[in-house]
Amino acid sequence: MIKVYSTPTCPWCLRLKQFLKEKNVEYTDFDVSKDVNARNEMIQKSGQMGVPQVEINGTWIVGFDKPAIEEAMKKTSK
Amino acid sequence: MMYDLIIIGAGPAGITAAVYAARKRMKTLVLTRNIGGQAAMSWDVENYTGYQFITGPELAKKFEEHLKSQQVESHEGVSVESIWKTGDSFKVMSSDGTYEARMVIIATGKQPNRLGVPGEKEFWNKGVTYCATCDAPIFEGKPVVVVGGGNSALDAAIQLAKIASRVSIVNIMPEFTGDPVMVEKVISSDRVTVYARSEINEILGQAFVTHVKVRTPEGIVEVPAEGVFIEIGSGPSLVPVMNAELKLNDKREIEVNENAETSVPGLFACGDVSSVPVKQIIVAAGQGCVACLSAFKYLSTRRF
Numbered sequence: 001m002i003k004v005y006s007t008p009t010c011p012w013c014l015r016l017k018q019f020l021k022e023k024n025v026e027y028t029d030f031d032v033s034k035d036v037n038a039r040n041e042m043i044q045k046s047g048q049m050g051v052p053q054v055e056i057n058g059t060w061i062v063g064f065d066k067p068a069i070e071e072a073m074k075k076t077s078k
Numbered sequence: 079m080m081y082d083l084i085i086i087g088a089g090p091a092g093i094t095a096a097v098y099a100a101r102k103r104m105k106t107l108v109l110t111r112n113i114g115g116q117a118a119m120s121w122d123v124e125n126y127t128g129y130q131f132i133t134g135p136e137l138a139k140k141f142e143e144h145l146k147s148q149q150v151e152s153h154e155g156v157s158v159e160s161i162w163k164t165g166d167s168f169k170v171m172s173s174d175g176t177y178e179a180r181m182v183i184i185a186t187g188k189q190p191n192r193l194g195v196p197g198e199k200e201f202w203n204k205g206v207t208y209c210a211t212c213d214a215p216i217f218e219g220k221p222v223v224v225v226g227g228g229n230s231a232l233d234a235a236i237q238l239a240k241i242a243s244r245v246s247i248v249n250i251m252p253e254f255t256g257d258p259v260m261v262e263k264v265i266s267s268d269r270v271t272v273y274a275r276s277e278i279n280e281i282l283g284q285a286f287v288t289h290v291k292v293r294t295p296e297g298i299v300e301v302p303a304e305g306v307f308i309e310i311g312s313g314p315s316l317v318p319v320m321n322a323e324l325k326l327n328d329k330r331e332i333e334v335n336e337n338a339e340t341s342v343p344g345l346f347a348c349g350d351v352s353s354v355p356v357k358q359i360i361v362a363a364g365q366g367c368v369a370c371l372s373a374f375k376y377l378s379t380r381r382f
Contacts, residue, residue, distance in 0.1 A: 010212035011119045014135040033215030043216070047285060049305070050203040050213050062203055064112065067155035 002027040005042040005053040012064040013052040019066065025073065081107045081179035083373055084170050086158050086317060089115025090359045091349025092185035093141045094366030100148035102374045107179070108152035109172050113145065114138025115187045116350065117359045126360050163322040163342060181373045184332060184347040185366060186315040193225060193308055197281030205287025206306045210234035219243050222305035223290050225278055229256040231309035232264050239267040246271045246301050248278055248292055281306055314351045327353045338369035346373055
């Protein structure tokens with residue numbers, strides 16, 4: 001399962017979600033500006049306080065790092 | 079393999095250069111951190127001809143589609159470390175390997191200025207951020223520091239004063255340089271403390287930032303902060319050029335003439351990293367075209 005942690009005012013969060021949609025990848029989006037539990041979970045698990053972040057089967061990626069996201073998705077599909 | 083052209087950066091300038099390069103059938107490689115650059119970070123774009131309104135992320139997507147529709151090799155997620163002039167070609171060293179080309183176009187844009195203090199790098203994304211609009215909500219209920227005195231710093235402080243427990247503004251100048259309306263909003267908030275004529279000396283913490291050391295006219299004070307928002311403007315995102323004299327102007331932008339030529343033959347620059355006086359998406363795109371057509375002319379008038 002792919003989890004996206006974002007805020008509504010973050011341009012790279014939008015780009016990240018656009019990218020996943022184009023790839024027809026299903027994901028759950030957590031708005032960490034409102035969802036305090038998701039925010040705390042994100043900070044605790046990744047040790048990072050910036051958005052966007054994406055979790056792909058236990059791998060955390062900070063920022064819209066397309067090559068890293070593709071790599072993590074490849075690993076999961078194997 | 080020898081490329082005709084390597085384009086560094088894929089904002090409006092780099093992508094336009096790449097589209098023209100494809101049409102001129104030049105063997106081209108685009109090396110870039112991301113697609114869209116600063117344009118992708120703009121919210122409302124209302125002055126790019128053909129679009130009465132488009133958001134930065136949407137425009138970046140259009141740029142990307144245009145780039146991908148062309149026969150151009152592009153590598154994303156790549157940072158370029160240096161460019162070496164070697165005889166009549168260039169070697170480009172990047173996180174992705176070393177590539178060689180007859181010509182290089184630098185279209186790396188601008189990036190947020192760094193403070194250059196201990197702890198800034200170590201705590202990036204662990205409290206230190208350069209994107210207040212992105213990350214401000216994460217710091218709800220926490221003490222934060224905003225560094226800067228212009229509109230972007232004031233804007234960050236106004237947003238943060240609504241949600242953070244305490245906002246300290248550290249400004250190197252005696253007064254704010256932003257709009258008076260924004261200054262009023264900031265100083266009228268009882269959650270805001272202003273440190274004027276002050277500088278951050280060090281950012282401290284363990285797993286995350288806990289406080290900063292601020293040098294004030296009265297001496298050094300420790301200010302509790304879990305978020306450090308650095309809003310001190312932006313500057314050209316330069317790539318070191320070795321074995322050649324690349325001229326910069328007094329703003330440290332790459333000096334170019336009307337043909338987007340730099341002081342180094344075969345090396346071109348366009349967009350916000352260059353000395354072009356108007357920093358707009360449409361100008362960057364136009365300059366990308368100029369740089370590419372100049373490069374094509376350079377290639378066709380030389381016998382390699």
